[in-house]
Amino acid sequence: xxxxxxxxESRGAPAGHPDDVLRVRDLSTRFFTEEGQVNAVESVSxxxxxxxxxxxxxxxxxxxxxxxLSLIDLVDSPGRVTGGEVWYRDADLAEExxxxxxxxxxxxxxxxxxxxxxxxxxxxxxxxxxxxxDPMSSLNPSVTVGEQIAEAVEVQRRATANPxxxxxxxxxxxxxxxxxxxxxxxxxxxxxxxxNRAIELLEQVGIPDPAERAHEYPHQFSGGMLxxxxxxxxxxxxxxxxxxxEPTTALDVTIQAQILNLLRDLQEQAGTSVVMITHDLGVxxxxxxxxxxxxxxxxxxxxxxxxxxxxxxxxYTQGLLGSIPDLDDPAPRLQPIEGNVPSxxxxxxxxxxxxxxxxxxxxxxxxxPISEYDADPGSDEHTARCVLAEREFSxxxxxxPDHFDRNEEVRGDE
Amino acid sequence: MSESTRAAEESATDGAAVARDEEPLxxxxxxxxxxxxxxxxxxxxxxxxxxxxxxxxxxxxDVHRGETLGVVxxxxxxxxxxxxxxxxxxxxxxxxxxFDGEDVMAMxxxxxxxxxxRAGIVFQDPFSSLDPRMTVGDIVSEGLKIHDLPEESPDDGxxxxxxxxxxxxxxLERVGLxxxxxxxxxxxxxxxxxxxxxxxxxxxxxxxxxxxDEPVSALDVSVQAQILNLLEDLQTEFGxxxxxxxxxxxxxxxxxxxxxVMYLGEVIETGPTDAIFESPKHPYTEALLESxxxxxxxxxxxxxxALSGDVPSPRNPPSGCHFRTRCPKVIQPVTVDIxxxxxxxxxxxxxxxxxxxxxxxxxxxxxxxxxDGDEPFERDTVVFKEALRDExxxxxxxxxxxxxxxxxxxxLANGREDEAAQRLRDGFAxxxxxxxxxxxxxxxAVACHxxxxxxxxxxxxxxxxxxxxxxxxxxxxxxxxxxxxGSAGDGDx
Ligand code: SF4
Ligand code: SF4
Numbered sequence: 044x045x046x047x048x049x050x051x052e053s054r055g056a057p058a059g060h061p062d063d064v065l066r067v068r069d070l071s072t073r074f075f076t077e078e079g080q081v082n083a084v085e086s087v088s089x090x091x092x093x094x095x096x097x098x099x100x101x102x103x104x105x106x107x108x109x110x111x112l113s114l115i116d117l118v119d120s121p122g123r124v125t126g127g128e129v130w131y132r133d134a135d136l137a138e139e140x141x142x143x144x145x146x147x148x149x150x151x152x153x154x155x156x157x158x159x160x161x162x163x164x165x166x167x168x169x170x171x172x173x174x175x176x177d178p179m180s181s182l183n184p185s186v187t188v189g190e191q192i193a194e195a196v197e198v199q200r201r202a203t204a205n206p207x208x209x210x211x212x213x214x215x216x217x218x219x220x221x222x223x224x225x226x227x228x229x230x231x232x233x234x235x236x237x238x239n240r241a242i243e244l245l246e247q248v249g250i251p252d253p254a255e256r257a258h259e260y261p262h263q264f265s266g267g268m269l270x271x272x273x274x275x276x277x278x279x280x281x282x283x284x285x286x287x288x289e290p291t292t293a294l295d296v297t298i299q300a301q302i303l304n305l306l307r308d309l310q311e312q313a314g315t316s317v318v319m320i321t322h323d324l325g326v327x328x329x330x331x332x333x334x335x336x337x338x339x340x341x342x343x344x345x346x347x348x349x350x351x352x353x354x355x356x357x358x359y360t361q362g363l364l365g366s367i368p369d370l371d372d373p374a375p376r377l378q379p380i381e382g383n384v385p386s387x388x389x390x391x392x393x394x395x396x397x398x399x400x401x402x403x404x405x406x407x408x409x410x411x412p413i414s415e416y417d418a419d420p421g422s423d424e425h426t427a428r429c430v431l432a433e434r435e436f437s438x439x440x441x442x443x444p445d446h447f448d449r450n451e452e453v454r455g456d457e
Numbered sequence: 458m459s460e461s462t463r464a465a466e467e468s469a470t471d472g473a474a475v476a477r478d479e480e481p482l483x484x485x486x487x488x489x490x491x492x493x494x495x496x497x498x499x500x501x502x503x504x505x506x507x508x509x510x511x512x513x514x515x516x517x518x519d520v521h522r523g524e525t526l527g528v529v530x531x532x533x534x535x536x537x538x539x540x541x542x543x544x545x546x547x548x549x550x551x552x553x554x555x556f557d558g559e560d561v562m563a564m565x566x567x568x569x570x571x572x573x574x575r576a577g578i579v580f581q582d583p584f585s586s587l588d589p590r591m592t593v594g595d596i597v598s599e600g601l602k603i604h605d606l607p608e609e610s611p612d613d614g615x616x617x618x619x620x621x622x623x624x625x626x627x628x629l630e631r632v633g634l635x636x637x638x639x640x641x642x643x644x645x646x647x648x649x650x651x652x653x654x655x656x657x658x659x660x661x662x663x664x665x666x667x668x669x670d671e672p673v674s675a676l677d678v679s680v681q682a683q684i685l686n687l688l689e690d691l692q693t694e695f696g697x698x699x700x701x702x703x704x705x706x707x708x709x710x711x712x713x714x715x716x717x718v719m720y721l722g723e724v725i726e727t728g729p730t731d732a733i734f735e736s737p738k739h740p741y742t743e744a745l746l747e748s749x750x751x752x753x754x755x756x757x758x759x760x761x762x763a764l765s766g767d768v769p770s771p772r773n774p775p776s777g778c779h780f781r782t783r784c785p786k787v788i789q790p791v792t793v794d795i796x797x798x799x800x801x802x803x804x805x806x807x808x809x810x811x812x813x814x815x816x817x818x819x820x821x822x823x824x825x826x827x828x829d830g831d832e833p834f835e836r837d838t839v840v841f842k843e844a845l846r847d848e849x850x851x852x853x854x855x856x857x858x859x860x861x862x863x864x865x866x867x868x869l870a871n872g873r874e875d876e877a878a879q880r881l882r883d884g885f886a887x888x889x890x891x892x893x894x895x896x897x898x899x900x901x902a903v904a905c906h907x908x909x910x911x912x913x914x915x916x917x918x919x920x921x922x923x924x925x926x927x928x929x930x931x932x933x934x935x936x937x938x939x940x941x942x943g944s945a946g947d948g949d950x
Binding site: 102103238239242243246251252253254255265267268295296297298299300301303304307322323324325326327328329331332348349352353362363364365366367368369370371373374376377378379380381383384 | 531647686757760763813
């Protein structure tokens with residue numbers, strides 16, 4: 044598949060690793076608000092491999108959650124995905140659309156952005172599913188937990204019953220599907236078997252007394268148990284890619300440890316790929332193989348965990364790492380990043396590095412749009428959206444400290 | 458836990474290992490805050506007994522001048538209620554709070570007003586804690602106005618109002634905002650800036666003591682670091698004493714001199730920050746520290762032995778040690794000697810039966826839902842018992858212990874939950890459920906039976922759990938023997 048990819052530039056899937064299940068290129072999402080156009084996600088590219096946990100880390104307003112929603116087409120008005128491609132590897136789907144939509148297909152990859160809306164939405168569940176920070180955003184308070192998961196199971200079964208999707212996967216994932224296949228040779232759609240499957244899922248995510256708890260309503264669950272229930276719901280579709288948006292942020296640290304263990308089990312045993320979105324660098328460090336750091340709607344640095352944590356090139360990444368107190372080695376003084384995140388309003392962004400107004404190393408070179416460069420230290424996957432990946436910092440080119448005070452309206456002057 | 462015992466200890470040992478010459482600025486003893494539910498007239502008419510929620514259940518704290526004492530714990534542990542109650546923002550159910558030698562609980566209205574000048578608070582949520590209709594200038598100077606400050610008109614011809622406005626400008630500048638933002642409204646500020654406003658407000662009256670209630674938890678890490686640095690600078694500059702309430706252990710380690718760890722309304726361990734983080738004693742503190750994800754590559758793939766289950770409800774805290782329902786080191790009775798995991802498993806099963814309405818029916822239902830094939834589902838006790846052995850890690854027991862467990866499983870399979878629980882209780886009751894362990898009386902103090910004997914037998918290895926506990930009778934005995942205490946090398950090793 045990489046040879047086909049190499050053939051076109053913006054046609055076809057981007058080149059990548061043979062294990063990629065997802066290749067995202069130049070994804071952009073805008074919100075059209077009364078105050079103006081907000082560039083929430085700005086030309087974001089990354090890949091996710093089979094059975095890995097890819098981390099996206101950023102502070103609030105960095106666009107990390109909107110990126111997640113954009114992947115699975117859940118962006119609501121006034122927001123809209125305005126550009127970019129989401130290439131998803133699915134041989135059967137590719138086969139189905141190869142003739143009809145040749146632009147949307149490349150080898151085993153399909154650009155879900157180019158698929159008809161209905162097809163794209165039908166991928167929610169079996170291809171991608173999502174776990175949110177707040178379980179109540181995906182659980183209905185007036186329906187029992189078991190019924191809601193059983194519903195998700197039925198949706199999945201209907202999708203699987205569709206001839207297009209009765210392919211067998213070559214990879215070993217889809218554990219739930221295997222179980223369902225062996226247990227339910229006739230694929231009946233009775234709600235009883237769906238309920239049984241729901242109970243099984245609840246058990247799989249570590250809910251004690253699953254049969255009993257299935258009859259309870261969300262408010263009867265504790266925070267940690269709700270998070271498990273939501274994960275069970277997300278697993279009902281046997282997704283290839285599970286997108287987890289701050290899945291442990293609302294939880295206490297001992298409960299967080301339980302949920303992280305659970306996600307790790309899913310990834311290891313069922314081979315599910317996980318996109319883990321969080322502000323917590325510790326969670327990223329424990330869980331992820333590869334990481335992207337987001338700032339002001341862009342991925343400003345990405346690479347392996349050690350690329351980003353040990354040899355960061357982008358001053359924002361360095362600043363982020365310098366801001367967190369270390370549990371095992373309390374540094375005498377933290378090194379915060381001065382200033383505030385920019386507003387992301389289109390008219391205020393300007394054609395420059397978005398971090399330049401806070402960057403201690405901003406130079407005249409930084410006053411133009413910055414592309415993603417290969418960064419030297421670390422692995423060959425290491426990239427940074429920063430001129431320092433290409434050149435050394437030089438005092439002579441540095442912007443005067445008051446450059447932005449003079450030239451731009453000051454927003455947030457901490 | 459009885460505060461009278463504590464008080465007796467205090468006077469008997471004169472603070473024992475606490476090598477402080479001066480009296481603490483703030484001294485809290487036996488603080489309790491209970492809420493009552495089902496306590497309306499309607500409930501009384503129906504003859505319902507009020508349920509008490511023991512949010513804070515006998516807390517002792519000392520905060521010394523110029524230091525930062527961290528109070529850390531998970532949600533519902535009572536840390537914020539402790540902070541608010543000791544400032545008398547809520548009325549305590551019991552206990553004493555002494556501030557600079559004065560009894561806060563007994564203060565008259567005027568005395569309380571004076572106290573409030575000296576002791577301030579910064580709240581967690583910079584969004585809801587500032588009145589959106591007031592300018593930040595008014596917010597910051599509101600306290601000055603309430604206390605009718607300045608007392609005399611300034612002699613430079615400014616009106617009192619002007620003086621207050623100038624003071625507010627000064628404070629805004631001091632917390633890193635600019636004086637010309639004084640007429641703006643909270644919504645015009647970012648979260649970090651609002652928290653700066655909250656800090657300026659707390660500083661307006663020149664307090665000596667400030668309760669910081671999760672002051673940085675709502676902020677992004679880069680902004681959080683700015684605020685932590687600011688708080689440190691202000692402390693040095695104004696000689697402030699802080700009570701820092703937080704759930705983030707890294708933040709606590711960074712900013713606090715001493716730490717008190719809370720669980721279900723009680724302080725379970727307290728001591729110098731380094732001692733707590735480098736050699737935690739209480740199994741709960743250990744688990745907390747173990748759980749925190751570290752932001753470094755060594756963290757990758759680290760699997761944490763997560764504590765099982767949720768924090769029990771404060772409506773019905775477990776008897777004895779409140780942590781025993783989750784404690785990985787819960788002590789076995791003298792009559793039992795099995796691997797600790799299995800003991801934990803037995804206790805988990807019991808706990809579920811006793812506290813969580815675990816029923817045989819639900820196990821059958823789960824088994825039935827897993828049942829496949831065309832045969833109708835039949836209840837098979839062997840399968841039932843095996844499912845429970847799997848779930849609770851009960852394999853590999855032998856002898857009398859096994860007999861008791863097997864008995865209990867058999868009884869349970871027959872749907873007699875209470876009887877099964879009773880059987881397990883008879884066979885496996887832990888010393889930890891009988892006595893609520895007292896907080897020991899050293900600089901690095903812990904409330905756990907594993908440490909009860911330390912002073913008498915320095916060789917007791919708290920990691921060697923699963924052993925019968927010798928000398929349970931001594932557990933409640935406060936170590937009046939201060940000398941033995943010191944020579945045993947307790948405290949922060
Ligand atoms: S491009 Fe320039 S301003 Fe932007 S992060 Fe790099 S050095 Fe700083
Ligand atoms: S007293 Fe017992 S249950 Fe409580 S922490 Fe100590 S060992 Fe664990």
